[in-house]
Amino acid sequence: MIHLYKKLFFGLLFLILAFFTYKYFTGDKESSTEYNSNLIQEQIKSVGKLVVTEGHYSQVLTFKDKDSYFGGLVSFDKKVIVVVNSDATVMYDLRQMKYEIDEKNKTIRIVSIPKEEIKISPDIQYYDIQQSKFNALTGADLNNITKKVKIDLTKKIEKSTLKSNAKNRLISELSKILLVTHSVGWKVEYKGNEIHSEKEFQL
Numbered sequence: 001m002i003h004l005y006k007k008l009f010f011g012l013l014f015l016i017l018a019f020f021t022y023k024y025f026t027g028d029k030e031s032s033t034e035y036n037s038n039l040i041q042e043q044i045k046s047v048g049k050l051v052v053t054e055g056h057y058s059q060v061l062t063f064k065d066k067d068s069y070f071g072g073l074v075s076f077d078k079k080v081i082v083v084v085n086s087d088a089t090v091m092y093d094l095r096q097m098k099y100e101i102d103e104k105n106k107t108i109r110i111v112s113i114p115k116e117e118i119k120i121s122p123d124i125q126y127y128d129i130q131q132s133k134f135n136a137l138t139g140a141d142l143n144n145i146t147k148k149v150k151i152d153l154t155k156k157i158e159k160s161t162l163k164s165n166a167k168n169r170l171i172s173e174l175s176k177i178l179l180v181t182h183s184v185g186w187k188v189e190y191k192g193n194e195i196h197s198e199k200e201f202q203l
Contacts, residue, residue, distance in 0.1 A: 036184040037103050043180040044099065044108075047173045051092045053166035057153055059084050063145055078137055079130040084149050086122040088157055090166035093117065094173065106186040108177065116166055118157060122149050171201050 061082040098111040124146065129137060157163065175198035181188050188195045195201060 036106075036186060037101055039184065040108060040177070040181055040186065041101065043177055044097075047176050048094045048097065051094060051166065051169045051173050053090045053162055053169055055088045055090075055157070055160065055162045057084070057086045057088060057156060059149075059152065061145070061149070061152075063141070065141070077130070078141075079128070080137060080145075081127045082145055082149070083125045083127060084122050084153075085125075086120060086149070086153055088153060088162065089119040089121075090157070090162050091117050091119070092166065092170045094170075108181055108186060108188050110174075110188065110190040113170070113174075116163060118154070118163075120150050120153050120157075122146065122153065124149060171198050174198065174201055 061084065062079065063082055064077070064079045093114050096114040100109040100111060101107075102109060178188050178195060178198060190201060193200070
């Protein structure tokens with residue numbers, strides 16, 4: 001009889017130990033995965049700000065216009081010197097970045113990164129205005145000057161390092177996500193490829 005009780009006791013003890021061992025290796029793993037997932041999401045939110053690169057441009061333009069009558073015998077001219085000081089901003093709104101969290105495979109998949117936004121804020125000053133009552137400077141003229149200024153500035157930005165600097169800033173922000181995911185044993189994928197370093201981000 002005592003032998004039977006011993007068997008029951010050790011059998012029950014074995015079941016209890018087996019239960020707690022199972023909970024240790026399963027419950028803790030799920031808790032750890034959930035914690036890491038939340039940690040990564042918080043890191044993504046922290047870099048979900050505007051990545052901004054700013055540039056300053058100055059230029060001087062001369063606007064001329066002539067109204068001619070009677071085959072050019074009579075003309076009315078207008079002329080203005082335009083001085084432009086402009087701030088240009090290139091930004092990525094990482095709040096619009098789309099991503100997926102695969103807890104099972106411990107993977108962050110970056111689905112899409114928003115395209116850069118270019119904002120131009122020109123401060124335009126007009127000097128040496130020469131005009132006639134019959135050919136005065138109008139609001140339409142000022143709008144055309146503003147359009148021309150923005151077109152010229154856009155071309156300058158395309159030729160400058162402003163966009164590439166903004167791209168480098170973006171990669172620097174994304175590398176923070178890469179760092180935290182690797183630190184907890186997760187991986188990052190972008191465009192179907194696993195990313196091991198920030199140099200591998202092909203944007």
